[in-house]
Amino acid sequence: MEKILKFGGTSCGSVDSIQSVLSVIESNWKSTKPFAVVFSAMSGVTNSLLEAGKLASKGEVPYSSLIETIENRHFEVLKHFIPLKGQSQVIAQIRTLVNELRDVLKGIALIKEISPKTSDLLVSFGERLSTSLITAILKEKGLPVLYVDARQFIKTDDAFGKSEVDFVQTNTLIQTFFNQHTQEICLITGFIGSNNQGETTTLGRGGSDYTASILGAALAVREIEIWTDVDGMMTADPRKVSNAFTIPSISYAEAMELTHFGAKVIYPPSLQPAFAKNIPIRVLNTFNLAFKGTVVSKEQKPNPYIITGISSIDSLALVNLQGSGMIGVAGVSAKLFTVLAREKISVILISQASSEHSICFAIEPHNAIRVKEILEAEFAPEIAMGDIEGIDIQSNLSVIAIVGEGMRKHTGVSGKLFSVLGKNGINIVATAQGSSELNISVVIEQKDLSKALNVIHETFFFSKLKTLHLFLVGTGLIGKTLLDQLAGQERFLAKYRGLKVKLVGIANSRQQLIRERGIDMKSALDLLSQHGKAQDLSGFTKQIKALNLPNSIFADCTADKQIYTHYLGLFKSNISVVTPNKVANSGPYPLYAELHQTALEKGVKFLYETNVGAGLPVINTLQGLIASGDRFEKIEGILSGTLSYIFNQFKPGRSFADVLREAKAKGYTEPDPREDLSGMDVARKILILSREIGLKLEFSDITIEKIIPPACEEAATVEDFFKELEKANDYFEKMVASAAEKGHVLRYIAVLENQKITIGLREIDAFHPFYQMDGADNVIAFTTKRYHDRPLVIKGPGAGAEVTASGVFADIVSLGSHLA
Numbered sequence: 001m002e003k004i005l006k007f008g009g010t011s012c013g014s015v016d017s018i019q020s021v022l023s024v025i026e027s028n029w030k031s032t033k034p035f036a037v038v039f040s041a042m043s044g045v046t047n048s049l050l051e052a053g054k055l056a057s058k059g060e061v062p063y064s065s066l067i068e069t070i071e072n073r074h075f076e077v078l079k080h081f082i083p084l085k086g087q088s089q090v091i092a093q094i095r096t097l098v099n100e101l102r103d104v105l106k107g108i109a110l111i112k113e114i115s116p117k118t119s120d121l122l123v124s125f126g127e128r129l130s131t132s133l134i135t136a137i138l139k140e141k142g143l144p145v146l147y148v149d150a151r152q153f154i155k156t157d158d159a160f161g162k163s164e165v166d167f168v169q170t171n172t173l174i175q176t177f178f179n180q181h182t183q184e185i186c187l188i189t190g191f192i193g194s195n196n197q198g199e200t201t202t203l204g205r206g207g208s209d210y211t212a213s214i215l216g217a218a219l220a221v222r223e224i225e226i227w228t229d230v231d232g233m234m235t236a237d238p239r240k241v242s243n244a245f246t247i248p249s250i251s252y253a254e255a256m257e258l259t260h261f262g263a264k265v266i267y268p269p270s271l272q273p274a275f276a277k278n279i280p281i282r283v284l285n286t287f288n289l290a291f292k293g294t295v296v297s298k299e300q301k302p303n304p305y306i307i308t309g310i311s312s313i314d315s316l317a318l319v320n321l322q323g324s325g326m327i328g329v330a331g332v333s334a335k336l337f338t339v340l341a342r343e344k345i346s347v348i349l350i351s352q353a354s355s356e357h358s359i360c361f362a363i364e365p366h367n368a369i370r371v372k373e374i375l376e377a378e379f380a381p382e383i384a385m386g387d388i389e390g391i392d393i394q395s396n397l398s399v400i401a402i403v404g405e406g407m408r409k410h411t412g413v414s415g416k417l418f419s420v421l422g423k424n425g426i427n428i429v430a431t432a433q434g435s436s437e438l439n440i441s442v443v444i445e446q447k448d449l450s451k452a453l454n455v456i457h458e459t460f461f462f463s464k465l466k467t468l469h470l471f472l473v474g475t476g477l478i479g480k481t482l483l484d485q486l487a488g489q490e491r492f493l494a495k496y497r498g499l500k501v502k503l504v505g506i507a508n509s510r511q512q513l514i515r516e517r518g519i520d521m522k523s524a525l526d527l528l529s530q531h532g533k534a535q536d537l538s539g540f541t542k543q544i545k546a547l548n549l550p551n552s553i554f555a556d557c558t559a560d561k562q563i564y565t566h567y568l569g570l571f572k573s574n575i576s577v578v579t580p581n582k583v584a585n586s587g588p589y590p591l592y593a594e595l596h597q598t599a600l601e602k603g604v605k606f607l608y609e610t611n612v613g614a615g616l617p618v619i620n621t622l623q624g625l626i627a628s629g630d631r632f633e634k635i636e637g638i639l640s641g642t643l644s645y646i647f648n649q650f651k652p653g654r655s656f657a658d659v660l661r662e663a664k665a666k667g668y669t670e671p672d673p674r675e676d677l678s679g680m681d682v683a684r685k686i687l688i689l690s691r692e693i694g695l696k697l698e699f700s701d702i703t704i705e706k707i708i709p710p711a712c713e714e715a716a717t718v719e720d721f722f723k724e725l726e727k728a729n730d731y732f733e734k735m736v737a738s739a740a741e742k743g744h745v746l747r748y749i750a751v752l753e754n755q756k757i758t759i760g761l762r763e764i765d766a767f768h769p770f771y772q773m774d775g776a777d778n779v780i781a782f783t784t785k786r787y788h789d790r791p792l793v794i795k796g797p798g799a800g801a802e803v804t805a806s807g808v809f810a811d812i813v814s815l816g817s818h819l820a
């Protein structure tokens with residue numbers, strides 16, 4: 001025999017799927033002879049039969065409608081595939097089986113009892129019906145098929161419900177049977193067998209796979225094909241990890257590990273007979289015939305990844321037994337696990353530190369209360385003596401296991417695993433690694449499961465492309481430019497930085513929109529205005545936290561004065577913040593300190609390079625100097641792009657208000673230009689720099705010399721402000737003319753020296769390093785211990801949409817490298 005094929009319930013479940021089954025069998029008939037095929041019951045039929053049995057045992061009649069449904073499903077397939085003239089014969093065959101089934105149920109209803117033995121007989125009709133039907137269809141197509149009831153050769157003991165196979169008898173019977181049937185394609189009922197009295201038995205979980213495996217082993221076939229409804233075994237559960245992909249080749253041991261943790265595609269214990277004979281098993285998809293599937297075999301083919309797959313158990317409880325009396329005392333774990341075995345409690349994972357001070361193990365959550373009671377009773381003496389502190393149970397946990405033979409050859413796998421979880425703020429409650437190094441398991445909180453699976457998958461399988469989840473607030477000048485830049489650089493980021501920035505949320509002062517599947521950046525503003533809900537920042541940030549996406553970034557591109565109140569909560573939820581908004585960093589010092597401290601503690605980033613000098617590398621340079629141990633003596637600079645522009649452009653004869661209007665139109669000013677002209681914006685920037693070098697200064701420590709007359713300062717609206725400026729043109733003209741007479745220029749300069757900040761308009765001569773300025777240039781000079789005789793000077797455009805957005809962009813990219 002060349003091959004055994006097995007089709008599961010979904011493959012036999014509908015007209016469409018059966019169409020595929022037929023084509024697989026037909027193409028094998030042309031290419032691979034000889035082969036045999038095992039079938040499960042149509043999907044859902046076994047459960048319906050059990051349900052009907054339960055109803056019948058209570059004497060309830062509705063079971064007959066369940067049977068009618070089962071019958072009709074078979075008829076529907078039959079009528080589709082068998083031409084009218086051949087139908088009556090097959091209908092009669094199906095009816096005979098269904099009548100037999102009805103008799104069994106009638107018997108159950110009469111005695112109002114269903115034994116495991118009757119139950120096995122009852123469910124056997126599922127496989128018998130599906131196999132009979134497909135045999136009839138293929139016969140009609142002219143293939144030499146033979147319906148084979150597996151009860152004639154799969155011999156078992158009497159443990160109804162999950163019988164043990166008698167391999168000596170079974171193997172001989174199989175070999176004899178197939179020696180006599182070399183010309184036909186045998187179509188075999190899965191799942192069922194019989195005992196020595198000829199009574200029907202069933203093989204338990206994974207039963208039809210087991211049938212295929214027993215047959216394959218007995219006949220020493222070249223390969224077993226398990227046809228199911230998914231693309232083989234995948235690197236992770238595709239419902240949780242959308243990037244999961246099929247594993248082409250996997251070892252038996254890996255398959256065991258992966259499926260233990262919930263990957264339901266195959267149930268490896270049922271494939272044991274084939275494993276023992278080194279027969280490869282190919283998992284294929286009836287609904288995707290072109291797909292090559294997964295081969296499970298003794299040795300895995302070379303795998304380009306360090307791990308083979310990730311699996312998880314959604315819900316478990318962790319039991320912790322702890323106490324000083326456990327140290328060095330032999331027998332505590334022996335006693336513990338003996339009790340658990342006696343009570344038939346399955347232990348999913350065990351972890352004990354070498355201090356022996358505590359031992360913890362994971363169980364299914366529904367066992368938690370019982371386990372606590374049992375252990376408290378069992379260890380009552382130790383608890384009374386204080387040797388054991390008590391039995392502590394932690395619920396709402398999940399376990400994730402990374403599995404792969406490749407881990408043995410690699411160092412740093414667990415480091416990588418823990419580091420990616422840490423960077424995403426996922427707390428590891430417990431860990432376990434077997435000494436086979438085939439599996440590393442981590443227990444985490446259930447709420448983090450999906451996030452953890454995705455970041456782990458990304459790290460081990462897609463290290464080439466890391467997804468950053470972006471939530472952008474503010475779609476004005478900077479926010480919109482940032483979106484344009486991100487959209488334009490998408491390809492570059494993917495190719496050269498391994499980054500994908502996925503916009504998941506967007507908001508402005510009117511509306512907000514969150515879409516987990518992503519928002520197209522090019523049409524984001526239209527989508528926001530068409531589909532956005534009314535703006536509510538608390539709701540927005542709450543939703544971001546609830547989504548709990550890996551590598552989440554909150555980009556605040558507003559000038560809002562209150563928005564920073566959300567930062568702390570975001571940091572606490574492990575979400576990084578990137579912002580050009582200066583308000584948070586120039587607010588009250590204790591709040592500033594709390595924000596920075598929290599970000600540090602949570603391992604998230606708070607990036608704000610554009611707070612000073614827009615895209616100029618001011619903050620990063622300063623931080624680099626501080627980190628390397630330099631000491632700051634003086635910071636001096638022109639920090640306002642707007643004021644720089646004004647004093648570069650304004651000449652007697654021009655309107656000062658018009659020059660400001662130009663600066664606004666060029667995107668240099670704050671949304672409210674009074675902030676620039678009042679010196680407020682510069683004060684914020686120099687205060688931020690002072691804090692960066694470690695000074696605990698407040699706004700009140702700054703001396704600001706005003707440049708605009710009080711009437712302008714006091715204007716209630718931006719419009720009034722411009723009106724007042726018009727009136728004050730003389731004042732500005734005089735100021736500039738008086739400097740010009742001396743060959744001087746006016747510069748608005750901020751100085752931080754001796755822990756004091758002063759900001760004011762200065763007349764400077766042509767020898768001053770700040771004399772030569774153009775456009776919206778900023779200049780910042782750092783005098784430090786190292787840059788003592790000649791300061792380190794950073795100069796260039798310090799305001800404007802493009803340069804600012806690109807600074808925010810750079811922060812996002814640097815966050816990407818940090819997370820990678």
Ligand SMILES: NC(=O)C1=CN([C@@H]2O[C@H](COP(=O)(O)OP(=O)(O)OC[C@H]3O[C@@H](n4cnc5c(N)ncnc54)[C@H](O)[C@@H]3O)[C@@H](O)[C@H]2O)C=CC1
Nearest residue numbers: 474475476477478508509558559560580581671799800804
């Ligand atoms: N223009 C420049 O050269 C530079 C600007 N910045 C800073 O960039 C930030 C943004 O500036 P622009 O884009 O010019 O401002 P803008 O006024 O053009 O846009 C602000 C955006 O924020 C939104 N917004 C305001 N309050 C909000 C709230 N509570 N919730 C949600 N959305 C809200 C508005 O709807 C608007 O979409 C400011 O903090 C500014 O100081 C920083 C460096 C340079």
Ligand SMILES: N[C@@H](CC=O)C(=O)O
Nearest residue numbers: 640641642668669670
């Ligand atoms: N309005 C600001 C913009 C940068 O922070 C300026 O004029 O410098």
Ligand code: NA
Nearest residue numbers: 609612614616
């Ligand atoms: Na900067």
